[in-house]
Amino acid sequence: MDCARSQTAHPPMKKPKGAAVPATEAFEAAGVRLGFARNLMTLSRNMDAQPRFYDARLDTVILRVRLTPNAARMGIGGVFTDADGRAWLRASVTVVPEKGRANAALIEMLAKKLKIRKSAFTILSGETDRHKTLRIEGIDPDSCAALI
Numbered sequence: 325m326d327c328a329r330s331q332t333a334h335p336p337m338k339k340p341k342g343a344a345v346p347a348t349e350a351f352e353a354a355g356v357r358l359g360f361a362r363n364l365m366t367l368s369r370n371m372d373a374q375p376r377f378y379d380a381r382l383d384t385v386i387l388r389v390r391l392t393p394n395a396a397r398m399g400i401g402g403v404f405t406d407a408d409g410r411a412w413l414r415a416s417v418t419v420v421p422e423k424g425r426a427n428a429a430l431i432e433m434l435a436k437k438l439k440i441r442k443s444a445f446t447i448l449s450g451e452t453d454r455h456k457t458l459r460i461e462g463i464d465p466d467s468c469a470a471l472i
Contacts, residue, residue: 375411377403380465386448387434387458387468392416393426398433400471412455413471427451434458438467 379386388411390404395416404412417429427447435442440463450456460468 375405375409376469377411377413378465378468380468383462385460385463385465385468387460388412389415389430389434389456389458391426391430391454391456393419393421393454398429400433400437424451427456430456431458434460434471437471438463 377388390412392415395418398417399415401414401416404414406412415430415433417426417433419425419429431442431445431447435445438460440460444461444463446459446461448457448459
């Protein structure tokens with residue numbers, strides 16, 4: 325005996341004209357799973373709450389960078405958040421980390437992107453670590469936000 329289930333489509337509920345449709349119902353009507361829709365809405369709400377990778381102090385900016393030396397290509401690739409919740413700017417350079425060459429390449433790359441002189445940069449911590457804290461003098465904090 326064939327035990328095939330009958331799949332009947334339920335007619336959609338009719339809303340009065342001009343009635344507002346909650347976001348979850350709109351997602352369900354579009355065929356999106358409700359759990360995914362809730363995660364998407366939560367993610368969009370939390371996008372503004374993302375921690376910044378820099379701190380502004382008068383005309384000085386403290387920049388946190390996670391550097392990947394000996395990479396395939398040079399560039400800045402977004403924001404990395406560590407387990408403590410601190411945000412770090414991701415950067416990669418093609419130079420080998422020997423005798424400060426990777427640090428120099430990072431400063432040169434950031435100076436070109438921000439269009440400021442290399443002497444404005446000072447490495448506060450992380451000279452031999454991939455997590456670096458840089459101080460940039462004489463810069464507008466809004467230009468750091470444009471790095472990503």
